[in-house]
């Protein structure tokens with residue numbers, strides 16, 4: 501019990517209250533073909549456990565816009581460009597996900613939203629693997645269903661692509677908080693303000709869909 505609590509706290513500092521639940525991703529079946537790759541992934545997972553996970557920045561520069569229509573996770577993933585995001589999502593795997601509620605605001609104005617935090621790793625041919633965390637939560641605090649069916653979600657990823665391309669564009673449609681970017685329009689990286697997402701979010705979406713979370 502203690503272990504689960506500690507894990508959840510370090511994994512998602514934004515969350516509080518409610519009983520956290522952690523589920524491990526089911527390992528693939530034992531076939532000769534994936535035996536070696538499983539060994540590698542176990543090694544990576546072990547290594548990651550010893551490393552301190554990067555902290556999510558808690559400071560929200562600008563909160564999501566409630567008067568905007570918002571987006572479902574599927575709508576956002578559909579806007580992700582085929583290259584590089586959809587294509588490169590094949591290199592990403594979800595290490596684990598934690599379900600919890602996220603607390604927004606303070607005092608009597610605090611709201612608790614259904615949330616999922618995922619941790620993904622990208623294995624590279626060259627250079628070290630990279631891990632990032634994503635947070636997906638329902639915009640409506642009263643929403644109780646699966647996040648995959650939620651009509652309005654708020655998405656965050658720690659990666660640079662989210663920061664420089666997607667965060668502002670998602671914020672503009674009411675599907676993100678401004679957290680890691682400086683809050684300026686991405687005039688060079690995303691001039692059309694396409695409300696898409698990074699490869700990590702694409703893989704998280706596929707995992708959540710598979711699990712019907």
Ligand SMILES: [Zn+2]
Nearest residue numbers: 657659698700
């Ligand atoms: Zn990302």
